[in-house]
Amino acid sequence: MDVQVEGSGPVEPFFAARDLFEREATLDDPVTVRIVEDPDERTRVKHTADGHTLTISQQAATSAMARELALHEFAHMHHHERGHPSHTQSMEEVIFLALAGRTVERRKLTHCRQIANHMKDIYADDLWLSVAPAGKLVDFLESSVASALADQPSAPAWDRFGHEAARTSAASDPEITAVNAAFALGLVERHNLVEPDHRLYDLAHAAAADAPEIDFERFKGWFRSLSADPDESEYRKTLVDATREYAGGNGPAAD
Known part of the structure; x- marks a missing residue:
């Protein structure tokens, strides 16, 4: 899985989630994680021909559930790719x-x-x-x-x-x-x-x-x-x- 993290924030939760996720499944398209400072920014995912983009607030990216959040969104991306x-x-x-x-x-x-x-x-x-x-x-x-x-x-x-x-x-x-x-x-x-x-x-x-x-x-x-x-x-x-x-x-x- 190709996961890239952009913005000011930790990368570890997203790479850890990638490593865990690959034990069960994978994604064909690349994932870009955009960490934004706006604390009111809702975590959201966009799917395009170029891949998936996960936009997440810095607050959520540094929370205790950041890894689990990323795992959950990777799973949604997987189901999207497979046409669930x-x-x-x-x-x-x-x-x-x-x-x-x-x-x-x-x-x-x-x-x-x-x-x-x-x-x-x-x-x-x-x-x-x-x-x-x-x-x-x-x-x-x-x-x-x-x-x-x-x-x-x-x-x-x-x-x-x-x-x-x-x-x-x-x-x-x-x-x-x-x-x-x-x-x-x-x-x-x-x-x-x-x-x-x-x-x-x-x-x-x-x-x-x-x-x-x-x-x-x-x-x-x-x-x-x-x-x-x-x-x-x-x-x-x-x-x-x-x-x-x-x-x-x-x-x-x-x-």
Whole structure:
């Protein structure tokens, strides 16, 4: 793997991530890591014919999760190169199939995109968790659920690696908070990362109790049991079902 680091910041986390990642997979296209000083710069990835560009703030590049962040993004790049359904499926098509003819709140459409990003993250995590410890990820998930329940606007964003998603507070949107908690629990159960008495269970169940209209167990089951190697049709159906379940809306849905 060809990884180049530009900007003022540490190179070690990105080269360490490269070395770990190559134990499981590789990237055909070169990767440029751009470290920028702006602390508000969201971690983002751009794919072009010339390769992949990961833009990351200096603050994130020097954080304790920098290596894990890079591993996660390398995994997304790998799935992009291989045309994994989770990384090629159009969300516009999913929304049409799930919700055509229905009236749906705009915020719920935004949340549906976050659910799709969670599914993409499941597949990225499947790849990198096979080569690195998961302790920091578990700590992040626990902190995020706890912060959302405490309704702290400054809580860590659920989109921990900067994809296009928005997390709102538990007070304004208990529904997406419950789905986020289902994602956290589904991910750790998928990889057997915690014991049944871990605090994350109590936090997730509290989030579920705050949103009784959300079928918490169903969402957790979707995240935990996503097919390891789905074809396009299978993945599309799962995402359509999850979108329809979350957004609901008034009127008939398309079949």
